[in-house]
Amino acid sequence: MTALLSLEYKGVKEIVGPLIFVEGVEDVGFDELVEVITPAGEERRGRVLDVGRGFAVVQVFEGTQGLSPSATRVRFLGKPLSVPVSTEMLGRVFDGLGRPIDGGPEPFTEDHRDVNGLPINPFARDYPEEFIQTGVSVIDGMNTLVRGQKLPIFSGSGLPHNLLAAQIARQATVPGKEEEFAVIFAAMGIKHDEAHFFRRAFEETGALKRTAIFLNLADDPPIERLVTPRVALTLAEYLAFDLDMHVLVILTDMTNYAEALREISAAKGEVPSRRGYPGYLYTDLATIYERAGRIRGKKGSITQMPVLTMPNDDITHPVPDLTGYITEGQLVFDRELFRKGIYPPLNPLPSLSRLMKDGIGEGRTRGDHADVSNQLYAAYARAQEVRMITAIVGEEGLTDVDRKYLEFADYFEYYFINQRPDENRTIEQTLSIAWDCLSILPETELTRVSEKYIKQYYRKGKAS
Amino acid sequence: MGRIIRVSGPVVQAEGMRESSMYEVVYVGYERLIGEIIKLEEDIATIQVYENTSGVKPGEPVEGTGMPLSVELGPGLIGSIFDGIQRPLSVIFEKAGPFVSRGIHIFALPRDKKWPFTPSRKAGEKIRGGEVLGYVEETPLVKHKILVPPTIRGTLREVAKEGEYRVEDLCAVVETPEGKTVELPFYHRWPIRAPRPYKERLPLSEPLLTGQRVIDTFFPVARGGCAAIPGGFGTGKTVTLHQLAAWSDADIVIYIGCGERGNEMTEVLISFPKLKDPRSGRPLMERTVLVANTSNMPVSAREASIYTGITMAEYFRDMGYDVALMADSTSRWAEALREISGRLEEMPAEEGFPPYLASRLGEFYERAGRVVTLSGEIGSVTIMGAVSPPGGDFTEPVTMHTKRFIRALWALDTALASMRHYPAINWLISYSDYIDVVENWWNERTGGLWKKYRVEAMKILQREEELKEIVRLVGPEALPEHEKLVLEVARMLREGFLRQNAYHPIDTYTPPEKQFYLLKGIVDFYYTAKRAMDRGVPFTKIKKLPVIFEIMRAKESIPNENLDQLKEFFDRALQEVQALEAGA
């Protein structure tokens, strides 16, 4: 219907990268959805980035290859990009713009929603504090995930972040609760075999029918990636806040997303800030990551787990850096641990879960949880220092206590961090291994644990 | 009335705006979105729009209001949470549900609420701008003084009697020297970009106590001063600012969440009504105003939020109060400036920031200070701003320029944060230029010993750093005995004094006397142990003393009010060290 009402223009003046400049337009709004008809008659979609008297700049999601100024037609649809949402989308696979690609029928539409969403009023938020047990010790024990949190994985090329993301999607539970949940998986620029891996992982556990998959793969148009996470989150908001579901959203790989944004910015000739990324990268990422959380008076929640690869393993690169500034912590992979054969190769020291404190403790996990976690951090950090000293002066130059730290670090890496990709540990098991580690150290080193818990859990003279 | 000619994100251009003035508020488009004129060239105005401009078209109208962007100042501010342009988020929630939609026009102050007013002036008296007409008990903690707008003076013709009033009711009638009569309600408006006037600036003289040991004892901020807290992501800026908002001994706290997380504001909203002010025992929310323009809210309102916050702070200062303002994060504000500047296609300076970045930062921090107000009282605004340097690199433009305008720097350190030493304020690179200002205050309360102990403790920490370098080369066993003691005492200082757990019921706040006795106890331990070693006690014996463990826990095991217990504890601890001498 809108197509009939909307005007069609032929005035494409210029094509620059993914942008087309259209002249002679009238009654076009900022951010409006656009249909671009290629000379071959194919339909593509885009949005208005800038509009003035008689001109508009349009970003074409599927790219501009094959377009020519003379033979391209443009239709402005008079509304921002919106997508249909419905429960029937669970169990289905879509392209990066939300169109089904699994051969099934169009899902029945329950509502249409603007993909940009609206900011959640901070006054309307409910503070996330429900412990999610992932079954992974280094997460549950030291970087606890809670419902409604946004907690990214910072990885590097070739590291097993997919394996971990799938393990979490499979194992995550809130102990003692059986509730409606859904997983939404959005892929931006990842490889076919990676997408296949996830699909199989969901299939094997029977989670596929609770999962909606949005795929923009490496050979799909890069600009489409800018929409994919928004389409996924629009569905997530519908399921969580209209239908009371607990939704886990996995977004991978945010580095590819940011690169697409950089491409658009360069095509517009904007002044870049760091490493060519636009100055508004932070704000743009925030409009994705902040679409997580809980809302007062609503039962559902959106928990986000974005995955990104750090170019050259560099955590100061703008994508991980700005992500870390927005998300509520980060899980950081480490190549050193990977080389040692530790899975998951997750280094606790640069990792953090900011919402952990309210999700743990008496009545949620266990009273000693916070102290134990703190002490593991302090001890592992100290152990790393000792390892450095040992590399230069050898073990002979060390004090007895320092030697205990070395022993602690090895044990901690091999028994606490390390586990099988299908191993699902309870929080009690996790804390019990933690005490095995801490019991290697003399009691007087445990300054972060209150005496009560030392009495209760410390096993003096534990031999490893 | 103008017409839109271009829309590019939050920046809109309109023609036919010859009648408008700079910084005038305008309504943009059919939905009447709120905007502000930031550039005027002939009849073309460039407008930054405080709401999402999706769907706005060239040709739509723009309507001027004739007023600069202003805030409402009067009863009803305390305990509220506002967005960047002072719209109460609780009212938006009631009207629009959990998501912030646009085109909502609401007042900052509740119009229907009645406040009990007690006048302090009478008809017939002469009155000048900034003077007090009477007061309203806004909360048990805040006596809200009703001020004459700074620009008004004359003779009082009428003053409201004691009774209950709404903010728009008539509070006073003033006849100006020009013979005009002005009716004053219980609130007035003030443009956010203009600092409020005062009579005179005063030198700073007292610390703003925060209950945070590393700050109060090592890097204090003075009432009316400025401090910045730079640090990479996750190093503890927000938690520290929350701690300062909770425990600072200010009369009023203004907390600005500028381009940061929604959940962090929720956390304040949930925790502050439960936390008790240590002095009055009242809920902290009763002295707090929140401004929240989170990272996903419109970027131009983020730019305004800083000014909205500081103007409210100055207003309470003008009542003679000590106000503490926290801004988390000033970097997001600077980035908003950059984004708008980019859309205006201005020439950038460093890293895309506009050339006026430094002057804007300077103007903001200059709005801090200790002053004699127009009504002759003394009030202050202390600013504490978080800085979020990209990649944690302190040489970037916002951190660099900020350092020119502040006098206390609390530098957060990623390495400390990753070993969970919080607050991760690096004691070697942080500084405070206010030591001389606060020294007297402390010395009066510590028999003149404060500065000496502070310096001694700092020396031990400095020495530790040098020794750590040596240990890296030769190993810890190769150090001479005395230096092993230095390392041990430095550890006691780090664990028992510097490290402070925001989430521990006792440790979260330390009164100044307790801070001093903890510090003194550890430094005295050092000298006592050193003397014992001089008299032949081996270091290993000292190291084995269980009391070391207890000293490191004293901060949280001995209740804050039990100062005598703390002193006795340290007396006993030192005796245990001395007792070793007998055996040597």
Ligand SMILES: Nc1ncnc2c1ncn2[C@@H]1O[C@H](COP(=O)(O)OP(=O)(O)OP(=O)(O)O)[C@@H](O)[C@H]1O
């Ligand atoms: N004083 C403290 N006591 C206990 N924990 C702390 C303290 N300071 C910081 N933390 C821990 O560090 C985490 C990160 O702190 P915070 O959120 O303040 O970082 P930030 O510097 O504001 O980061 P960002 O720039 O990303 O906002 C907190 O969630 C908390 O777990």
Ligand SMILES: [Mg+2]
């Ligand atoms: Mg923060």
